[in-house]
Amino acid sequence: MASDKELSDFLKSVERRAFKRAAFAVRDEDAALDIVQDAMIRLAEKYPDRPASEFPMLFQRILSNATMDWFRRRKVRNAVVQNMSDLEGDDADGDFDLLETLQVAEDTMGTESAADAVSRDQILRHIEHEVAELPARQREAFLLRYWEEFDVAETAAVMGCSEGSVKTHCSRAVHALAKALRLKGIAP
Numbered sequence: 001m002a003s004d005k006e007l008s009d010f011l012k013s014v015e016r017r018a019f020k021r022a023a024f025a026v027r028d029e030d031a032a033l034d035i036v037q038d039a040m041i042r043l044a045e046k047y048p049d050r051p052a053s054e055f056p057m058l059f060q061r062i063l064s065n066a067t068m069d070w071f072r073r074r075k076v077r078n079a080v081v082q083n084m085s086d087l088e089g090d091d092a093d094g095d096f097d098l099l100e101t102l103q104v105a106e107d108t109m110g111t112e113s114a115a116d117a118v119s120r121d122q123i124l125r126h127i128e129h130e131v132a133e134l135p136a137r138q139r140e141a142f143l144l145r146y147w148e149e150f151d152v153a154e155t156a157a158v159m160g161c162s163e164g165s166v167k168t169h170c171s172r173a174v175h176a177l178a179k180a181l182r183l184k185g186i187a188p
Contacts, residue, residue, distance in 0.1 A: 002052040010055045011040050018063055021143045024132050025067050035070055039063040060148060060158045064140070123186055130180045134173050137161075141169035142177075 002010075015036065022032035039062045047058055131139060137159070144155040145166070155170075156163045181187070 001049050002055065006052040007044060007048065007055070010052060010059070011043070014056075014059060015040075017147055018059070020128075021140075021147065022063065022067055024128075024139055024143065025136065026070055027132060031070060035066045036063070039066045042066070056148075056150075057154060057157065060144065060150070060154075064158055064160075126181065126184055126186060127177075130177050133180070134176060137165075138169045138173040138176070141166050142173035145170050 018036045018039065019032055022035045023029055026032055026035065039059065042062050043055065043059050047054075050058065131142065134142065140159060141155060144150045144158055145152070150158065152163045152166050155166045159166065
């Protein structure tokens with residue numbers, strides 16, 4: 001059984017990546033924050049008796065389910081109320097990403113020039129945009145394999161598909177990203 005500190009440390013270690021993964025999936029930062037928060041609460045409430053080593057797989061599965069629940073609720077809501085989007089206000093600062101800003105501040109702390117920081121930021125924006133444009137299953141497989149660093153079996157378990165499907169989705173995602181980034185002049 002994991003201690004409260006182990007659970008807290010785990011949640012702190014995955015919050016940024018989980019937010020980005022949810023934001024890529026739903027393309028709405030507010031919804032992504034809600035999804036991640038719900039996933040964290042579910043893990044803490046329903047699985048406190050599990051060993052800390054099981055948290056990564058459990059959390060990723062809970063996050064996937066919470067994301068799918070969001071899509072289902074959205075589909076039902078849109079079917080019932082056609083013009084629901086008219087009631088939602090526009091976010092004037094939609095491009096601002098506090099978590100990313102904090103991460104950059106922690107990582108750089110004055111060690112890179114302003115030109116390098118701008119260049120890196122532009123490349124990251126291009127990459128994030130292209131990842132967001134991937135089909136949902138390719139994006140999910142790509143993020144789990146290369147962002148969360150899950151192996152093929154773990155990714156297949158989280159996604160609820162075969163290992164062969166994971167490999168296919170990842171391969172297609174990598175090729176699509178490489179092609180799109182090359183067209184923008186970004187090469188490894």
